[in-house]
């Protein structure tokens with residue numbers, strides 16, 4: 001059995017094969033693989049006896065269930081209106097400058113991906129972003145530069 | 156009765172069962188509320204809000220399709236507030252729509268277009284937010300998908316899931332990124348789509364359409380070196396009228412034949428001829444399987460499954476690839492016709508097969524795919540050059556400028572134009588089984604099937620799975636091995652019901668000997684190529700027309716077809732013979748399950 005089959009099987013043993021097991025299984029795969037490959041989605045569809053399109057439709061609905069490979073560090077900058085008004089555009093510009101990628105892309109060394117996300121609940125300290133599970137708020141151009149440099153050098 | 160509640164709609168008192176929606180109550184009160192995402196065949200989605208109404212005492216407008224009627228409710232369906240809201244909703248849909256009605260196949264038959272017209276949408280109210288367009292997906296032989304015309308009502312997704320249990324379509328992404336997708340956005344041709352076309356007939360707009368080939372046909376008709384023949388399926392004659400101004404359920408057989416002749420087809424023939432042939436071949440195959448099982452104690456797959464619905468065939472190839480041996484090896488009537496057109500017909504008429512263009516007029520989207528299956532070249536040429544839907548035929552007749560309503564009636568041409576009532580009922584769910592029983596029972600016992608006036612009523616109607624059984628007694632000597640056997644039959648329509656039948660077979664628990672399956676709800680009369688809209692009320696009327704056509708024919712058993720007898724005499728020699736095997740039977744293939 002391929003690794004992904006083993007992983008899905010383990011998750012199915014844990015969560016069952018009912019339709020409501022789909023989300024925890026998807027989360028489980030993302031937790032260990034960082035994204036849902038087509039093989040993973042097909043495997044899940046088989047185990048739950050649902051169509052692959054249904055798995056794909058569910059996965060694409062959720063911002064944190066990736067269906068394409070991403071870098072080691074996924075940067076998600078909040079795109080909602082409060083962050084937007086607090087200077088998200090400048091922050092994004094700096095990110096794109098340092099990383100030399102645009103929103104939706106991944107760096108050549110597969111270390112960073114840059115994405116936008118809906119509200120992450122930090123409106124009072126916007127603009128805010130996530131790097132994987134870590135929150136960074138009240139961002140300024142300088143602060144962003146520092147954070148990213150730290151990731152580049154030390155992580 | 157406590158289960159009934161009273162409310163008023165625009166001041167009209169109505170009484171409905173508890174649990175019914177405001178929309179359903181309005182229908183009873185004869186008040187029309189516009190809808191878009193709602194479809195009688197499907198579960199409630201409540202996502203378009205076109206159907207909003209005012210309920211007195213409630214602060215917000217309510218979506219009438221999704222909100223249950225309540226006792227004492229006072230509903231207003233046409234206040235200024237309601238009208239403004241509806242107009243805004245439709246305007247917003249138009250603002251993100253690739254409004255190209257002049258070049259759109261669904262123009263004059265589009266729900267968005269008629270709503271826009273009804274509410275007099277002013278294009279200047281909202282700026283266009285049309286997204287950059289992806290190319291139209293034309294990968295499939297049957298279904299074309301144009302996201303720029305999609306209103307995201309999800310009727311297609313619900314159709315593919317609820318009616319067909321295929322789930323080839325899904326909604327991906329969310330919010331303004333939501334779109335109708337396949338697995339990984341793969342082209343339609345690469346996914347588990349069966350080509351049934353039900354999503355097309357349930358789509359309110361031009362976002363999903365059949366792939367159209369009628370320009371090629373006009374071209375061929377205009378080419379003097381080509382002999383262009385068409386055969387039309389039973390469901391076309393009871394559906395076509397809807398495209399041309401006749402009430403639902405009108406039989407237009409004779410006018411249709413006249414129109415096709417006037418349009419320049421060199422010969423107008425009847426798919427029913429090969430439907431009768433299918434019965435002879437498939438009936439013989441069924442008896443052969445029984446004999447193999449009972450007398451020769453061979454391992455044969457039973458129950459046998461009918462194979463004339465190409466959407467169903469592709470469904471089983473994807474979903475139950477290990478059970479393909481249950482499918483009858485008979486080709487569909489369309490493909491039998493094609494194989495004979497370029498052999499038997501060509502020979503008899505003295506026309507070179509390479510000069511024949513063989514067209515099939517079908518109620519079906521999947522037949523386009525079927526015509527292009529690589530297996531379907533047994534005449535040495537592509538057996539069927541082109542499958543057209545009832546809708547395409549309707550368009551062609553309109554283009555021809557004929558005054559269809561006042562056309563004289565005429566008869567199908569010969570050769571291969573004769574048919575019986577048994578073939579006509581192929582169009583309705585249960586029809587193939589009924590036709591088969593009319594012949595098989597008589598083959599076995601030498602007596603007509605023991606149902607009044609040959610009408611095998613238990614297999615008729617819109618129930619999802621129907622059953623019938625006959626006890627075989629006083630069999631002819633050749634079939635003495637069947638003496639006393641209680642033969643059991645089932646009929647399923649809509650792939651949702653096909654799945655139930657197949658799950659039984661997969662578990663080895665199927666109690667039947669012979670099962671008819673049609674991919675589309677109602678059978679071919681509700682096919683993916685039939686006029687839009689379709690719902691159960693419309694299906695019933697088309698079915699009535701089919702049985703009326705059957706009752707009106709002198710011959711109602713396939714084995715009484717004279718032209719067919721001649722075909723066996725002069726050409727095929729015997730059912731399941733060498734020629735039949737080569738031309739009329741086929742093989743199936745395993746396809747990807749996901």
Ligand code: SF4
Pocket residue numbers: 252253254255256257259260261262263265266267268304360361362
């Ligand atoms: S889908 Fe309807 S509204 Fe859109 S272009 Fe076609 S006819 Fe017009």
Ligand code: SF4
Pocket residue numbers: 298314315319321322323324347348349350351352353354355
């Ligand atoms: S043609 Fe049938 S199977 Fe294919 S997507 Fe449409 S409804 Fe589903």
Ligand code: SF4
Pocket residue numbers: 304305306307308309310311312335357358359360362363
């Ligand atoms: S493709 Fe048609 S049925 Fe499907 S969501 Fe779009 S408009 Fe609705």
Ligand code: FES
Pocket residue numbers: 189190191192193200201202203204205206207218219220221
């Ligand atoms: S028809 Fe009621 S919400 Fe769409």
